[in-house]
Amino acid sequence: MSAPQTEQTNTPDTATRILDASEWLFAEHGFDGTSMRMITTRAAVNLASVNYHFGSKEALFQAVFHRRLSELNRQRLEAINRMEAESGGPLKPSQVLDGFFGPALEMAADTEHGGRIFMRLLGRTYTEPAEFIRNFMAVEYAEVVGRYSAALYAALPDVPKAEIAWRLHFMMGAVSYAISGIDALALVTGQFDDDPAQLKPRLTAFLLGGLRAPLPESASSSAPADATTTRRQK
């Protein structure tokens, strides 16, 4: 019988084993710090199979991201579609943040299917400004960021858009750090519990506080009140 045993076997096919192995290695050692031989050894496949299935090391790197990001951003779009359909007017800021960061936090809490590993990889990849990385990241994120920043503008009509864009930037930094768990702080203060169930409410409270913080002095007054520091460009 041609039973659907493709899922039952506990050893995935070659391409999947390569993706899993390289995802972990890229997260641990970075793109340049991970060699083809490290990948194929960990995946228990032949050295040439990476180039056979993916074409090149860079293409493999992109494939690792596409596998996770396409699913992640699909969830984000589904969330905002549902929320905007249910709500008549603009969304609440907490809804927007929850729709955007919620799926990422859930994936970061998933230690069994590699989600946590990938989010660590994602966090460190943001800081690597390699050309080919920036290019495909922009493509992967274009639609989602457009939708959510528009929702955020509508949710906070009294806050200038430029200010919201900056705060979205700050929030992504805070979330990336929290998620990737790089322990830039724990590194010094000693370990603290990284219970993912604790992380989400803590992070949400922090983000909402920052997002709704009073506007800075120089930003709220377009006129040069303090003259020296508050230079505003046209």
Next chain:
Amino acid sequence: MSAPQTEQTNTPDTATRILDASEWLFAEHGFDGTSMRMITTRAAVNLASVNYHFGSKEALFQAVFHRRLSELNRQRLEAINRMEAESGGPLKPSQVLDGFFGPALEMAADTEHGGRIFMRLLGRTYTEPAEFIRNFMAVEYAEVVGRYSAALYAALPDVPKAEIAWRLHFMMGAVSYAISGIDALALVTGQFDDDPAQLKPRLTAFLLGGLRAPLPESASSSAPADATTTRRQK
């Protein structure tokens, strides 16, 4: 005459040229993405001079960080010493944040002496969990983080220490992103003006809002008694 012309010459000595060149290259391409030949070519020195002056590539990497971090943390300690001497009681949260993040933001605004480049390097290095990096970073930061987290505990006696530690973590993420200017967001939303004079008030407002945000629900109900976490020493 043995005139003090060492400072007047516009071409620094070999070791300094190596530090400047490698600082830029490490920020641009990371540790593994930067080769010795890239460094010595950019610095216009002989290939062997890196190993002669610094011993190894890893030692050079540490030297790049030590040159900047020792000065940065010296300013931070000087700031908190001065503030605590002038103030009788505990500091205000804004003072603590200003003492800790202020010097970093000033260094990030310095585009003429390499400060901005280094802060970009620092931001991306936080996310590289290489063993030897974490080790010397812990040493460089130990005293400063100890002093400032203690000051933050005293400034917010009603907030549990664990919550403060987390929020300090979040804040470092936001600042690191903002400073290193990796444009994880601008990458998608298009450029926005990264005027350093605008950055500081915007970031400070955001951080203070997050730091003083209402506590999350689950955090107050986690321990068998809030008394264990919210208790402040008498």
Next chain:
DNA sequence: GTATGATTAAAACGATCGTTTGAATAAGGC
């Protein structure tokens, strides 16, 4: 069985990696 296409295997390619060596040059004390 045999032919056909997909996948895996072993081996090698040239290029580049960090580091070391030993001679050449520069600088300063006597």
Next chain:
DNA sequence: GCCTTATTCAAACGATCGTTTTAATCATAC
């Protein structure tokens, strides 16, 4: 002048890099 020390230089070391090549193996249809 000479001697000593510090620094720079060209060249090479063995190891490892990403990729390619060619043959062997597998699965499936006829």
